Amino acid sequence: MKNPIGIFDSGLGGLTGYRALRRLLPGRTLLYFGDTARVPYGTRSREVIRRYSVQDANFLLSHGVCAILVACGTASSNALDLLEQTFSVPFVGVVAPAAEQAARVAENGNGRVLVLGTSATVATGAYERAIHALDPKIRVRSAACPLFVPLVENGHTRKGDVAATAIAEEYLLPHADFRPDAVLLGCTHYPLLAEVLSAVLPGPVLISAGEASAKAMASLADSLPPSDGVPSDAFFTSDDPTLFRREASRFLGAPPDAPVHHVDIEKY
């Protein structure tokens, strides 16, 4: 397992990015760290999110990764600059790749994007800036959806789920009159709510920040140091590996096909 790619998230949401990258780069080892003991990041201060993100990257670098996918909207929007200044490996965050996809959809439609994210992500305005850097004419609205992560983490993701539907209505219906072409799921947990969201607000294209970032990382792969073509993935969690294994199945569509190890993240 030469030159693996590291991926981290505050918890399990980044597995939406892992899953896409696993498909796109079949010959590269992927090491995933989910900070499940400290999730959520999205309700924390910028300072804490930055400190946690540096620890997460430090841990992956201790395992020799040659690049890192920050598969977390909250860490990408609050800490990507710090990570890039602190470490010498390339980082790919979710903001720019997802903004690019959303801008493309909006340009072919009515020029409107609705961004959904955690409170800490929406507070940075990072997605709006990234979309406007591509096309200042696109109209962008953003909505913080702090209850979506606990819903996903607790398995309330099926279409028709009463709690998920009520909360999605609360967040989305005030923006129905905006008629977005694209709804940018700016938190990597949110794709699990795709069916619920489409039932509440039918029509817009849903953009998965995790998948968009995986594509961006895959397109960088040729410029990375070579792998030996024998992938041996591993998952790391700051909480209980048994819990991680069980919950990860919902994000991966099957139980993780690789060992899950515990890591004491405060040491990094």
Ligand code: DGL
């Ligand atoms: N998956 C994280 C993100 O993309 C959010 C979860 C959290 O609040 O920690 O923003």
